[in-house]
Amino acid sequence: FVDLIEPYVYPDTLNPDTIRTIRTMKARIETERIPKSIDPELHVKLGPGAVSDVEFFTQLMQLRHGAEHPLVRRRGTLATLRALADADVLTPVQAATLSEAYRFTVRLRNRMFLQTGRPTDVLPGGVDLVRLARSLGYHNAGELREELRRVTRRARRLVERGFYRDEL
Numbered sequence: 001f002v003d004l005i006e007p008y009v010y011p012d013t014l015n016p017d018t019i020r021t022i023r024t025m026k027a028r029i030e031t032e033r034i035p036k037s038i039d040p041e042l043h044v045k046l047g048p049g050a051v052s053d054v055e056f057f058t059q060l061m062q063l064r065h066g067a068e069h070p071l072v073r074r075r076g077t078l079a080t081l082r083a084l085a086d087a088d089v090l091t092p093v094q095a096a097t098l099s100e101a102y103r104f105t106v107r108l109r110n111r112m113f114l115q116t117g118r119p120t121d122v123l124p125g126g127v128d129l130v131r132l133a134r135s136l137g138y139h140n141a142g143e144l145r146e147e148l149r150r151v152t153r154r155a156r157r158l159v160e161r162g163f164y165r166d167e168l
Contacts (some may be wrong), residue, residue, distance in 0.1 A: 001129035007067075009037050009063075010062075010063065010066030012067050014063055014064050018063075019064075019081040022056070022060055022063075024054045026052075028161070029046060030046060033046050034047065042122055042123040042148075043121055043122055044105045044108045044112075044121055045105070045121035047155070047157065048152060048153075048159075049101050049153055049154040049155035049157075050101070050105045050152055051102065051105045051153075053101075053152075053155060053156060053159045053163075054101055054159070055076060055102075056159075056163060057159045057162055058077050058081055058084070058098070060163055061080075061084050061089055061162065062074075065087065069083075071083045071087055072084050072087055072089065074156075077102055082095060082099075082116070089152050090162075097154050097155055097158060098158060098159075099108075100151055101152055101154065101155030102155075104151045104152075105148075105152065107136075108132075108148065110127050111135060112123055112124070115128070115132060115135070118127075123144075123148065129144070131146060
């Protein structure tokens with residue numbers, strides 16, 4: 001069955017309407033799922049350059065290049081990013097930038113869950129942010145916020161180029 005459906009999952013050329021639908025779905029998630037009262041840059045799942053950005057980017061690259069490069073047909077975002085670099089779809093620096101953002105934001109989400117005991121995707125404020133920062137090895141909350149912004153902004157630039165503009 002898997003062999004039978006493979007040409008449909010990984011076509012030689014991905015239909016432009018499919019790409020447009022995926023982009024529209026991603027844009028809707030960004031505009032509708034992040035509450036208006038939340039700074040998107042502090043949303044570690046759906047914010048720019050965060051978990052969802054890297055996952056959508058990676059999966060679109062798989063769909064686009066899976067027919068030509070069967071090795072990119074992987075499970076797992078990090079393994080797929082490595083495979084995309086090995087296939088020369090991404091440069092090693094691009095794959096490393098996206099991997100860093102993914103690992104960082106996933107680790108941050110997991111640590112926030114451990115501290116609150118419930119799923120949460122928004123960087124906390126006040127004493128909770130200080131505690132979170134220290135638990136991750138930062139001296140203060142400002143260092144953690146700056147690291148989040150640095151890592152996610154670099155990833156978002158790649159997402160904008162490769163996901164939204166076909167420049168990668």
